[in-house]
Amino acid sequence: MKKTQFFPRSLVFGILLFASLLLAGGFTWKEEWFLQPANFPAPVYNSKANPVTDAGFKLGKKLFYDPILSADYTISCGSCHIQAAAFSHHGHDLSHGIHDLLGTRNAPGLQNLAWYSRYMWDGGITNLDLQPIAPITNPVEMGDTLSAVIRKLNADPQYPGLFEKAFGTNRISTDLVMKALSQFMICLVSADSKYDKVMRKEGVVFTADETAGYQVYRQNCASCHPEPLFTNQQFRSTGLPVLEEGDEGRYLVSLDSSERFTFRVPSLRNLKFTFPYMHDGRFYTIDEVLDHYATGISHTTRPDPSFILPDGSPGIRFSPDQRKTLKAFLLTLNDTAFVKNPLYDEAGSQLYIK
Amino acid sequence: MKSIITLSAALLLLASCNRKMTPGSDGKDASSTLTLSFENYAGDKTVSMNGENYTNASGETFSVTLLQYFISNISLKKTDGTIITLPQDSSYFLVKESLPASKQITLHVPKGNYTAVTFMLGIDSLRNTKPLSERTGILDPAGGAEGMYWGWNSGYIFFKMEGHSTAIPDNKAGTKKFRYHIGLFGGMNSPTVNNIKNITLDLKEKQVAKTGAGKNPVIRVHTNILQMFTGTENISIAKNPVVMVSPFSKHIADNYASMFSLAAVDNK
Numbered sequence: 001m002k003k004t005q006f007f008p009r010s011l012v013f014g015i016l017l018f019a020s021l022l023l024a025g026g027f028t029w030k031e032e033w034f035l036q037p038a039n040f041p042a043p044v045y046n047s048k049a050n051p052v053t054d055a056g057f058k059l060g061k062k063l064f065y066d067p068i069l070s071a072d073y074t075i076s077c078g079s080c081h082i083q084a085a086a087f088s089h090h091g092h093d094l095s096h097g098i099h100d101l102l103g104t105r106n107a108p109g110l111q112n113l114a115w116y117s118r119y120m121w122d123g124g125i126t127n128l129d130l131q132p133i134a135p136i137t138n139p140v141e142m143g144d145t146l147s148a149v150i151r152k153l154n155a156d157p158q159y160p161g162l163f164e165k166a167f168g169t170n171r172i173s174t175d176l177v178m179k180a181l182s183q184f185m186i187c188l189v190s191a192d193s194k195y196d197k198v199m200r201k202e203g204v205v206f207t208a209d210e211t212a213g214y215q216v217y218r219q220n221c222a223s224c225h226p227e228p229l230f231t232n233q234q235f236r237s238t239g240l241p242v243l244e245e246g247d248e249g250r251y252l253v254s255l256d257s258s259e260r261f262t263f264r265v266p267s268l269r270n271l272k273f274t275f276p277y278m279h280d281g282r283f284y285t286i287d288e289v290l291d292h293y294a295t296g297i298s299h300t301t302r303p304d305p306s307f308i309l310p311d312g313s314p315g316i317r318f319s320p321d322q323r324k325t326l327k328a329f330l331l332t333l334n335d336t337a338f339v340k341n342p343l344y345d346e347a348g349s350q351l352y353i354k
Numbered sequence: 355m356k357s358i359i360t361l362s363a364a365l366l367l368l369a370s371c372n373r374k375m376t377p378g379s380d381g382k383d384a385s386s387t388l389t390l391s392f393e394n395y396a397g398d399k400t401v402s403m404n405g406e407n408y409t410n411a412s413g414e415t416f417s418v419t420l421l422q423y424f425i426s427n428i429s430l431k432k433t434d435g436t437i438i439t440l441p442q443d444s445s446y447f448l449v450k451e452s453l454p455a456s457k458q459i460t461l462h463v464p465k466g467n468y469t470a471v472t473f474m475l476g477i478d479s480l481r482n483t484k485p486l487s488e489r490t491g492i493l494d495p496a497g498g499a500e501g502m503y504w505g506w507n508s509g510y511i512f513f514k515m516e517g518h519s520t521a522i523p524d525n526k527a528g529t530k531k532f533r534y535h536i537g538l539f540g541g542m543n544s545p546t547v548n549n550i551k552n553i554t555l556d557l558k559e560k561q562v563a564k565t566g567a568g569k570n571p572v573i574r575v576h577t578n579i580l581q582m583f584t585g586t587e588n589i590s591i592a593k594n595p596v597v598m599v600s601p602f603s604k605h606i607a608d609n610y611a612s613m614f615s616l617a618a619v620d621n622k
Contacts, residue, residue, distance in 0.1 A: 049485065118543060120506070123543065124508065125505075125507075126483075126508065127485075129485065129486055130486070130508045133503075133505035133508075134506045138505070145496075146495050146500060146505075147496045147497065150496045150497075173494070174489075174495055174496040174497070175486035175487045175490075179486075252507075253507045253546070253599070254544055255546045255547055255601050256546065
């Protein structure tokens with residue numbers, strides 16, 4: 001029997017979309033919030049072991065924005081990972097924790113975390129479920145102990161009920177706190193930039209400058225910043241001169257002297273929102289970064305061979321025209337829908353369940 | 355039918371070739387008990403945390419304020435050569451000098467006579483990489499393992515000793531404190547230092563441990579912390595008051611591998 005269609009599909013979809021926008025504060029989880037974008041590989045994160053649910057996502061979001069995770073109730077994950085800045089610490093060179101303490105590294109943007117196999121600038125963490133332990137217990141970030149956090153959550157009037165809804169138990173454990181946070185974090189998918197739409201052939205095309213810039217990128221940048229994540233997640237030195245603190249980067253984790261001064265290659269997505277750049281936030285503009293690549297590379301931090309020119313001098317040099325078009329291409333990696341998506345919005349994150 | 359018999363025979367053969375048994379999981383094979391008793395010593399003095407002074411191989415005087423280490427992956431050897439491996443999930447223990455009960459580890463084992471005990475100082479690399487749901491109790495970074503876990507470089511601290519030494523130049527806070535936090539399981543994506551140590555004690559040096567109804571033999575193990583400062587390389591507290599995640603930690607681990615000795619087997 002042939003199915004009768006009462007409404008055109010697009011109309012149904014439109015109504016649903018409108019309804020979901022209306023309910024932005026009181027949304028309901030939908031599977032499409034964590035889907036593999038057509039131009040992405042399969043995610044690395046094992047969501048089968050921690051399937052995202054409506055209650056789990058909302059709980060993770062509430063935890064993400066709740067300063068209860070810090071020693072003095074002043075710093076939440078969202079303090080240094082602000083949505084408007086693509087979940088980086090808007091404008092801050094170094095992360096800023098409790099008691100106005102400063103960290104030694106730049107809080108990176110959070111996006112497409114389910115596709116990553118290593119976290120932090122030094123890759124010291126290889127499982128997203130273990131990642132939040134680092135900032136929670138770092139004395140210059142949230143400065144708390146995990147046991148205190150678990151105690152506070154168990155004593156809270158709301159949380160035990162929310163864990164019951166999400167996981168079927170009101171006994172809050174390290175495992176479940178981390179799983180809830182992961183459920184929120186893996187949904188931070190940024191795949192709606194102009195670049196993504198061009199790649200998915202959604203009726204958008206690059207301008208002439210962007211097209212030329214894409215070629216400049218592919219020839220000069222793609223080996224470390226490959227599509228579609230725009231990072232190979234490897235550890236590289238960009239030859240940054242050592243500042244007074246002398247951060248040895250990956251070496252601190254691997255104790256492999258060949259990795260001294262290397263850091264995880266950051267993604268080029270959402271650069272418009274995630275300045276300042278580099279592991280210590282020393283450059284505020286893309287031009288400063290490109291200037292460094294052209295003339296600032298220091299031999300003292302043993303730059304990656306990809307920065308060494310055939311004549312032995314360090315650098316990646318672009319003509320003014322190449323630089324102009326490369327910057328035009330990089331702009332196509334900004335995902336405005338991501339930084340404005342009400343799904344991730346801090347507003348209302350503490351209010352959604354009374 | 356024939357294939358079932360063949361399969362059963364093959365399985366039996368496999369089981370007997372392997373000569374390994376895992377007690378406790380079904381309750382049937384763990385009919386008796388045996389206790390591993392860890393007694394912390396500095397040379398011939400028992401370790402106290404009341405400011406008592408000890409002297410290491412470099413002639414440096416020090417006192418201890420904190421001493422704890424993970425013992426895991428315990429197995430026992432029977433007189434007939436059978437190796438009894440404890441169920442791994444219930445084979446993790448944190449021995450804390452500050453908590454006397456933690457120094458007595460009672461194991462449920464099949465009835466028998468035992469000639470050797472093997473254990474790991476530290477946490478095996480596999481468990482270091484398991485999901486948090488498989489790290490509860492003593493392995494929970496918010497519970498039993500708090501203070502014995504590095505969040506920034508995911509992994510457990512195996513051995514932790516802190517104290518004071520007059521040999522150390524004053525630090526900024528005016529205290530002469532040393533801190534040894536030794537861990538590292540060999541790396542997740544790329545190899546790094548591996549400070550896991552396996553220790554085997556031959557019980558026959560004293561006497562075979564006999565378990566059975568109404569019995570609970572106690573294997574008394576002495577942990578001599580002075581050994582941490584000597585053996586493969588002398589460790590000077592003045593030169594190395596803080597050792598955590600560093601290549602140097604290997605020297606401490608190589609030393610502490612030999613800090614355990616069998617003091618006695620009490621067949622009670």
